[in-house]
Amino acid sequence: MEAQVLAQLLGLPQGEEVLKERLGREGHPQLSSALAAYLKRLQAPREVLAALEGLGQGAVVTGQQAGLLGGPALTFYKAHTALGLAEKVGAASLFWVASQDHDVEEVRHLHLLLEEEVRTLSLPLPPLPAGRIPFAPYREAVREFLGSWSRDTRVAYALEGETLSEFFARTLLAFLGERGLIPFDPMAQELAPLFQKALERELEDPLASAQAINQEAERIRALGGRPPLKRKPGATNLFLETDQRRLLFYQDRAFTDGVRRYSKKELLEILRTDPSRLTPAAGLRPVFQDLVLPTAGFVVGPNEFRYVAELSGVYALYGIPMPALFLRLRAxxxxxxxxxxxxxxxxxxxxxxxxxxxxxxxxxxxxxxxxxxxxxxxxxxxxxxxxxxxxxxxxxxxxxxxxxxxxxxxxxxxxxxxxxxxxxxxxxxxxxxxxxxxxxxxxxxxxxxxxxxxxxxxxxxxxxxxxxxxxxxxxxxxxxxxxx
Structure with a gap:
C-alpha cells in the first residue's frame, strides 16, 4: 500500500495547512541555549546560529543515519525539503543526526564515482552507536580515499569531527549551513540531557508505548497495510548501552537487557549520570524528538512514513500532536x-x-x-x-x-x-x-x-x-x- 494512501486511510496529518496549524508549539525550555552551545563548539556558520531565532515559530524536522560524507544523496534531498517548507512558514529547519543508531553496516561504506569507476571505502567500525564511534582512527583512511577533495575547505572542516556523528553533522554544516540548516545530535553532550524527563516518564510505564504501537499495527493490518513495527511481549521502546546497545524488556517489575536485570532505580541513576546511555527505539524516537523540539512538520522517506504511521497512539499517550508529515524530494x-x-x-x-x-x-x-x-x-x-x-x-x-x-x-x-x-x-x-x-x-x-x-x-x-x-x-x- 502506498504511503500516502495509508496516511489518508489513517487520517494522518499532512499538507502545508496542517503545518501552519502546528506552528507555535514550545520545545524544551533549554533547547535554544543547548543548541547554541553545541553549534558554537562545532564552529557552525553564522547563518546557522541566526536560524536559531526561527525556533520560536516552530521547526520542520528531518533526519538520517550518520553516513560518511553526508551519506547517500537522499540526505541532502530530505534537508532541502525541510529547508523549503521552513522557509515558507518562517520556521527553523532541524536535521536529526541519528547518532543513537548502532547499525554500522548502513554507515560504514562510502561509494564514489571517480574516473568512470565506482570506488568504495569500507571502514571496520565497531557495533556501537555512531555518536560513540571516535573518528580519529579512520580520519586518515577517509582523507586518503577522498584524495584532493580532502583539501577542500568544506571537507577539511568536516574531517575535524571527533566522532562519526560529528563528521556527519559538520558535513551538513559545511555544505548546507549557508541555508540555515541546524543539525541536532541527540548524543551530543550539550543535547543529551534534554531527554532526561521524557526517559524518566517512559520508565514509569515502560510497556504502554509498545502496547500503543501494537494496537495501531492491528488497525493498519485491518486496512490492508503491512505495519513494519511489532513489539514482542515484554519488549519496551528503550535501549540501554553497556558494552553493546541492547533492547530492554520489562517483566516481574524489573528490566533486563538479556544479560542482567535492572531495577527502575538503577536505570534512573544511569540516566542521571549519563543520559546518553538510555535511548529510544524506532517506535519512540519521533515522539521523543517532538517532546524536545517544537516540531510542526516532519519530512520522511517512503519507508520511514510507514513506521511513523504506526505512532499515532504513542503521540496520544504523550499528549502531543503528531506533526504534519511530508515525503522528501526524490532527485x-x-x-x-x-x-x-x-x-x-x-x-x-x-x-x-x-x-x-x-x-x-x-x-x-x-x-x-x-x-x-x-x-x-x-x-x-x-x-x-x-x-x-x-x-x-x-x-x-x-x-x-x-x-x-x-x-x-x-x-x-x-x-x-x-x-x-x-x-x-x-x-x-x-x-x-x-x-x-x-x-x-x-x-x-x-x-x-x-x-x-x-x-x-x-x-x-x-x-x-x-x-x-x-x-x-x-x-x-x-x-x-x-x-x-
Missing amino acids: VVLEPPIHRIVERYRLDPWAFVDGGEDAFLKAVKEVLEGFRELEAELLRLLEEVEALGQKARALEPTLERPFRRFRARLKGEGERLLKKLLRARMGRDAVLLHHLERLKRHLLPRGLPQERVYPFAMYALRHPEALLRLREAPISGRATLVLG
Whole structure:
C-alpha cells in the first residue's frame, strides 16, 4: 500500500495547512541555549546560529543515519525539503543526526564515482552507536580515499569531527549551513540531557508505548497495510548501552537487557549520570524528538512514513500532536556525459531509474534502423489475427475466448522476440553497450537508485553549481538536476 494512501486511510496529518496549524508549539525550555552551545563548539556558520531565532515559530524536522560524507544523496534531498517548507512558514529547519543508531553496516561504506569507476571505502567500525564511534582512527583512511577533495575547505572542516556523528553533522554544516540548516545530535553532550524527563516518564510505564504501537499495527493490518513495527511481549521502546546497545524488556517489575536485570532505580541513576546511555527505539524516537523540539512538520522517506504511521497512539499517550508529515524530494543528478546520452536516445532518466535496461531498450529501438518497421509488421499481424477472430466469432460465438487467448500468446511471443532481437543487436554494438554501462554506473550504481548510493557532496565537489541546482529544485515530488 502506498504511503500516502495509508496516511489518508489513517487520517494522518499532512499538507502545508496542517503545518501552519502546528506552528507555535514550545520545545524544551533549554533547547535554544543547548543548541547554541553545541553549534558554537562545532564552529557552525553564522547563518546557522541566526536560524536559531526561527525556533520560536516552530521547526520542520528531518533526519538520517550518520553516513560518511553526508551519506547517500537522499540526505541532502530530505534537508532541502525541510529547508523549503521552513522557509515558507518562517520556521527553523532541524536535521536529526541519528547518532543513537548502532547499525554500522548502513554507515560504514562510502561509494564514489571517480574516473568512470565506482570506488568504495569500507571502514571496520565497531557495533556501537555512531555518536560513540571516535573518528580519529579512520580520519586518515577517509582523507586518503577522498584524495584532493580532502583539501577542500568544506571537507577539511568536516574531517575535524571527533566522532562519526560529528563528521556527519559538520558535513551538513559545511555544505548546507549557508541555508540555515541546524543539525541536532541527540548524543551530543550539550543535547543529551534534554531527554532526561521524557526517559524518566517512559520508565514509569515502560510497556504502554509498545502496547500503543501494537494496537495501531492491528488497525493498519485491518486496512490492508503491512505495519513494519511489532513489539514482542515484554519488549519496551528503550535501549540501554553497556558494552553493546541492547533492547530492554520489562517483566516481574524489573528490566533486563538479556544479560542482567535492572531495577527502575538503577536505570534512573544511569540516566542521571549519563543520559546518553538510555535511548529510544524506532517506535519512540519521533515522539521523543517532538517532546524536545517544537516540531510542526516532519519530512520522511517512503519507508520511514510507514513506521511513523504506526505512532499515532504513542503521540496520544504523550499528549502531543503528531506533526504534519511530508515525503522528501526524490532527485536524479545528470552530469554532462550522462545528460548527452539521455538526450541522444530521448530517454527519460526516471524511466531508467525505475526500469533499468528495459527502459534503455525501449529508448534504443526508436533510433535503430529497421527495428520500428519490424515492430509495425508485428502490429499489422496482430490486427489481421483480430480481424480473423471477428470472422470466426461471427460463424461460431464459442470461439471468442480461444481466439483471444491465441492473440494474447502471439502478442507476448512477438514482444519477447523483439526484445531478444534488441539485446542481440545491442550485444554487437560497442557504442550501445558502452552507453548502457555508463547509465548504470551513474543512475543505477550497485543496482540501486543513484540517490541511495552516491553522496550529494560528491556532485558539489565536482560541480560548483550543484548546490544551487538543488536549491532551485522543487521541495517535493521528483526533480532532475542537470549539471555542467
